[in-house]
Structure formats: C-alpha cells, structure tokens
Amino acid sequence: MKAAMPLRRKKAAMLSTRKTLPEDLILEILLRLPVKSLVRFRCVSKRWLFLISDPHFAKSHFDRTSEHTQRLLLSTPLRFGSLETDAPLWDRSAVRELFFPFKQEGRAFKIVGSCNGLVCVSLSQNEGFYIWNPSTGSRRKLPDPPETPPDLEIRAHGFGYDSSTEDYKVVLGLFPSSEGRVFSSKRNSWKTIEHFVFDFNDSAGIFCNGTLHWEVFLEDYTETIAAFDLAEEEFWEVPMPLQYDDHHEEIIFYSLMNLGGRLCLTCRWCYSSTHFEIWVMQEYGVQESWAPMFEVRHSDLINCRCSLIPLCFPRGEKLEAIYMGKELIRTDHDGAILERFMLSSDKASCEAAVFFESLLSPN
Numbered sequence: 243m244k245a246a247m248p249l250r251r252k253k254a255a256m257l258s259t260r261k262t263l264p265e266d267l268i269l270e271i272l273l274r275l276p277v278k279s280l281v282r283f284r285c286v287s288k289r290w291l292f293l294i295s296d297p298h299f300a301k302s303h304f305d306r307t308s309e310h311t312q313r314l315l316l317s318t319p320l321r322f323g324s325l326e327t328d329a330p331l332w333d334r335s336a337v338r339e340l341f342f343p344f345k346q347e348g349r350a351f352k353i354v355g356s357c358n359g360l361v362c363v364s365l366s367q368n369e370g371f372y373i374w375n376p377s378t379g380s381r382r383k384l385p386d387p388p389e390t391p392p393d394l395e396i397r398a399h400g401f402g403y404d405s406s407t408e409d410y411k412v413v414l415g416l417f418p419s420s421e422g423r424v425f426s427s428k429r430n431s432w433k434t435i436e437h438f439v440f441d442f443n444d445s446a447g448i449f450c451n452g453t454l455h456w457e458v459f460l461e462d463y464t465e466t467i468a469a470f471d472l473a474e475e476e477f478w479e480v481p482m483p484l485q486y487d488d489h490h491e492e493i494i495f496y497s498l499m500n501l502g503g504r505l506c507l508t509c510r511w512c513y514s515s516t517h518f519e520i521w522v523m524q525e526y527g528v529q530e531s532w533a534p535m536f537e538v539r540h541s542d543l544i545n546c547r548c549s550l551i552p553l554c555f556p557r558g559e560k561l562e563a564i565y566m567g568k569e570l571i572r573t574d575h576d577g578a579i580l581e582r583f584m585l586s587s588d589k590a591s592c593e594a595a596v597f598f599e600s601l602l603s604p605n
Contacts (some may be wrong), residue, residue: 355401359600400447567591
C-alpha cells in the first residue's frame with residue numbers, strides 16, 4: 243500500500259504542474275471566460291494582471307465573444323446603478339450601485355452614449371466629459387471642448403465608434419449655429435466642424451451602423467433623422483416612416499433607439515391609439531423597410547401620451563423600456579406589462595442605457 247503523499251509535496255507538485263502550463267493555453271482559457279471573472283482574476287498574479295489589462299487581450303476577448311453580456315445602466319441625477327437585463331425587477335437588491343470616480347458633490351450628470359462597453363458621461367451644463375467602463379472601473383477625463391460662446395448652447399451630443407480608424411468620438415452640436423465639435427479619442431483633442439444645419443432638440447444621438455442619429459425637424463416642420471457618419475464626419479438624412487396610415491390618421495413618432503443593432507422608433511396614433519408600437523428599420527437607410535415589430539398596450543399604463551423609450555429585448559422575447567422617465571417596465575411578447583420597477587419617486591427623471599460587459603479601456 244502506497245503511503246499518502248505529504249501535503250507540502252502535493253502542493254509543490256501542483257505548483258510545478260501549473261508552472262509548466264503553456265502560455266498560449268492559459269491565454270486561450272482566459273479568452274473564454276466572462277468579464278466578471280476576468281476582473282477578479284487580475285488579482286491572481288502580476289502576470290495575469292498584465293495579461294488581462296493588455297489592450298490587445300481586451301480587444302481579442304471582445305471580438306471573440308459571440309453573445310456579449312448586456313446590462314442596464316440606470317442613472318438618477320446623482321448616482322449610477324447596474325442591472326442584468328433578465329434580472330427580476332421586483333428584487334431591488336439586484337441593482338448594483340456603481341462607483342462613478344468623477345462624481346462631484348451636488349453636480350448631476352447625464353449619459354451621452356454607450357458603445358462597446360464604454361459609456362460617455364457629462365456633468366450638468368456639459369462642463370465635463372468622461373469615458374468610463376462600468377465593468378472594470380477604468381475611466382478617462384476628456385480635455386474640455388472649445389468654449390461655447392455665450393449666445394450659443396449645446397443642443398446635441400453623442401458618442402460612438404469609428405471602426406475604420408478604431409477611434410471613439412464624442413460629437414456636440416451648438417444652437418443656434420451651424421457649428422459642431424468632434425472629439426477624437428486617438429488624437430485626444432477637439433476640433434470644430436461646420437454644417438450642423440439641423441434644428442436639434444436637447445438629446446443624445448443614437449449610435450448605429452457607425453453613425454450617430456437624432457430625430458429633428460426641418461424648416462417646413464417635417465421630421466427626419468439627422469445622421470452623422472463618424473468616419474466621414476458628414477451629415478446625411480435617414481428617412482422616417484410615412485406619417486399617415488391607410489386611413490390618413492397621423493402617426494406620431496418619437497424615442498429613436500438602437501435595438502439589437504437596428505434603428506427603431508416608438509409611435510402612437512394621434513387620436514385612436516390603444517397601444518404604443520415599436521417600428522424597426524429592417525434595411526438601413528431604406529424608408530420602405532420601416533415596419534412595426536412590437537406593441538405595448540395602453541391599458542397597462544397611466545398616461546398613454548407620455549414617453550416610452552425601448553431599451554432591449556432580453557433573450558429576444560420580452561421588451562424592457564423606460565416609461566415617463568420614472569419607471570422601468572418589462573412586457574411579455576404580447577405587450578402586456580409583467581414587471582415594473584420605480585426608478586425615481588421625485589421630480590427628477592432618470593436615464594437608462596444598455597451597455598455590454600467588456601474589458602476595453604477608455605485610455
């Protein structure tokens with residue numbers, strides 16, 4: 243009968259085996275792990291910290307992941323929280339409060355946009371811009387944009403990614419003016435551009451297809467979608483759906499969003515509406531491809547004329563949306579509300595954005 247191996251020798255054997263594990267095999271294993279685990283594993287050793295923090299590893303991990311883990315970023319004026327998209331809304335403990343490193347006492351902040359797991363945030367009055375990864379906590383303060391003249395104000399803002407140059411960009415539009423500002427993450431600088439000719443609302447641009455989109459009004463009061471191509475840094479128009487149905491009743495469109503990589507709009511009928519509809523542009527840039535995809539019944543809502551902002555379809559079956567800037571709702575595939583989560587009970591409205599868990603760094 244063999245004698246039991248002493249504990250000290252057993253540990254030494256295990257360590258010896260671990261040391262001989264090929265580097266490329268370790269890399270392959272790490273690339274298959276979720277972001278949450280990798281963030282913890284940075285503490286294992288200096289070598290793993292160096293490897294997991296490497297920008298090439300982060301990009302390889304993001305590019306190889308076929309189904310990125312989606313989370314909701316919930317923002318009240320003074321704090322951020324994170325929630326898994328399929329977490330039960332009745333469980334308030336499921337909301338994880340996030341530490342925002344640039345928080346300033348008494349200063350509200352707003353979400354400019356989200357892309358590849360990075361979130362752009364600005365302080366109130368657009369006096370400071372930051373790019374932040376909520377999954378890893380890494381962050382970057384952007385240099386201040388050129389001073390806005392006293393007779394102008396920032397009316398449009400957006401954040402997105404130019405894949406042709408692997409550059410993250412922040413876009414600001416001034417009103418009343420044809421000037422805009424574009425920040426390049428690679429150059430770490432702002433530049434002024436012309437041809438911001440649209441009448442923007444104070445809204446965040448929706449990033450889709452390498453382009454930022456805003457719903458705007460033209461001089462004749464017709465609506466269109468202003469699209470800013472981040473690679474060319476030029477505007478063009480994406481057509482809205484037709485605004486009248488077969489019975490010539492006006493359809494009101496609002497709440498432009500990106501759902502699953504496609505542009506979508508929320509709509510309701512001007513007079514006889516019994517539900518909200520979510521329309522999706524099935525072929526990018528083609529007006530005839532706009533089609534209704536989902537509906538939410540009014541009977542489950544307090545005020546059918548208030549805003550409904552779709553966020554995502556967890557597992558492709560249910561809809562999650564922000565209602566009246568106060569409440570997160572989840573519906574079934576027939577549009578009936580299953581769950582509700584009150585985000586704010588005071589006068590301040592809330593924002594929400596979808597972000598992917600990633601290791602990508604804003605620096």
